[in-house]
Amino acid sequence: MKPRVRFAPSPTGYLHIGGARTALFNWLYARHTGGTFVLRIEDTDAARNTQEAVDVILNGLRWLGLHWDEGPLTADATGPCKGDRGPYFQSQRKTNYQARVEALLSRGLAYEHEGAIKFKMQREPILIPDLVVGDVLRKLTDREEADPDFVIVRSDGQPVFHFVNVVDDLEMGITHVIRGEDHLSNTAKHIALFRAFGVEPPRYAHIPLILNADGSKMSKRDRGASLTTYLDEGFLPEAVDNYLCLLGWSPKDNTEKLSLTEVVERFDLPQILRHNAKFDFEKLLWLQGEYCRELPDDRFYEMCVHALAKAGIDTNKHDVAYVKAALDTCKGKIKTFTELPAYGGFYFRDSVEYDAEAAKKSFVPENKPRLEKLRAAFAAADPFNTATLEAVLKATANELGVKAGVLVHPVRLAVTGNPSGPSLYHLLEVMGKEKVMGRIGRALETIKIV
């Protein structure tokens, strides 16, 4: 029998990075084994769960490329789904839960207590055979010792998580439950419930948690906890996927950069690590840079134009050839697209603001005549291209008896406003003589002779 796995998030309005990795591991296992990846929405709290919140989940998974074989097609709980084991929204499964409760009640495995319904939990320790952690013998805690039974239906008639989760997994034919280690202790309850329904529980694989850099639990407010952050901050999904794969799983051969296709090939549950991992933003950023550098041109342009637009820069006002040439000089230099407006925005703005610290160094009186001489030399440069400009600048420096760097820095600052950026000669060519002349001219006005 082919494995059937599921990702069952609650639509809270954001997708936790740890949840994203749980989804990823489930997806990887399904793809590796040729099994089925089911998406189920645990929207039991009708008041809090909105379609927007469901969309956050659907969009997040789609962005990561984790397409599900069964589950919702839209965020509408009553809308279309694919798969024949639905409904895939818990809010639409009330009758299923009702029937299961009655089954337990009628067999004396559950009972009413103060308006709620409680499940008769066994007192003996339960063995949890876990594919990642190994065999775990879960004993009762002192509180459970006092009262091992637990509520499965609240007094308001709402069935609780432990119950609906088990009922759904059972009815949807889930064979492997791959989830965060925070559920390990509770698995005893789930196993007991499965047995009460007369079936053997699925196989369990509890994966380690993702912690903050300081080792504390990553919660909603922590930086980087929400997947949306990476979407918004111009990350590439392949970088995020790759990084997430490396958290708690390893290809074992020192490979760091792998495509999802490669991971699908090599992924399996027994190799998953047992200890929690701290989230290392720097390493993610490195991977992001790796993927960004080798992005196909068209996709790179698209991401750039989008990032610039978000920063209020309309590239449509410029020639397509100009835009492409400008962006070409930025490729391989930026890591995230949110850096782009600051890095290459000067190409598209009417004027630039000078970096204050750099201006203090470069726009000094002694540089004024130098810059004037260089401007005159540039004015005569023909053709106005990278090779000529480099030769002209070096010749000018030579005549002035200074190193090229003495001219390079002020010119860069004058034209781009930044102390660093794309290759100077290339960017000058892209911008063209007219703009370059104008910007150097304006910079000269700001330099005061004492």
Next chain:
RNA sequence: GACCCUAUCGUCUAGCGGUUAGGACACUGCCCUUUCACGGCAGCGGCCCGGGUUCGAGUCCCGGUAGGGUCGCCA
């Protein structure tokens, strides 16, 4: 309070009784270079502690310690 899981450079990890404990990110230095990146080279830096078992332990066992998780009419 009880129960469960975990423990190799700062971080992610390789290791599965005998290794100069390997790689990657980060950091430092050098090279390349018009800046910044990229790339190349070098360096820094680790087996939580204590007992066992064994000729031999990062690796196996026990105990501490530390971190994380759970014990809800939250999910």
